[in-house]
Amino acid sequence: MSTTIIPTEMTFFSRFESDILSGKKTITIRDEAESYYVPGTTVDVSTYEEGRWFCRLNILTVDPIAFNDLNEFHAQQENMTLAELKAVIHDIYPGIEKLYVVNYALVK
Numbered sequence: 001m002s003t004t005i006i007p008t009e010m011t012f013f014s015r016f017e018s019d020i021l022s023g024k025k026t027i028t029i030r031d032e033a034e035s036y037y038v039p040g041t042t043v044d045v046s047t048y049e050e051g052r053w054f055c056r057l058n059i060l061t062v063d064p065i066a067f068n069d070l071n072e073f074h075a076q077q078e079n080m081t082l083a084e085l086k087a088v089i090h091d092i093y094p095g096i097e098k099l100y101v102v103n104y105a106l107v108k
Ligand SMILES: CC(=O)Nc1cc[nH]c(=O)n1
Pocket: 011, 012, 013, 016, 027, 028, 029, 030, 048, 092
């Protein structure tokens, strides 16, 4: 028998907090290690740096995306330009091509 563990927590760099709380950032792009979020579930969100809780998010979708297929729509959903998004993702996940788009909604 296999056991499925559903994650209930997610962290973001604190620089993203205001964009998440204002609804300007509605996706996060993660690597395979963080691709296990489950649509229909809710996660508690804390800052990566301090572990300070700041909101809850409903996970809407989790879809694979190749780094080279990131586009203007992803950038818009991240509240960045596409060049900024690619630089940020390359900085966080250097050399990783296989990524996942996690689309979420703020729990109010
Ligand atoms: C902590 C952390 O990895 N945060 C990330 C990573 C990718 N995108 C994002 O919005 N936040």
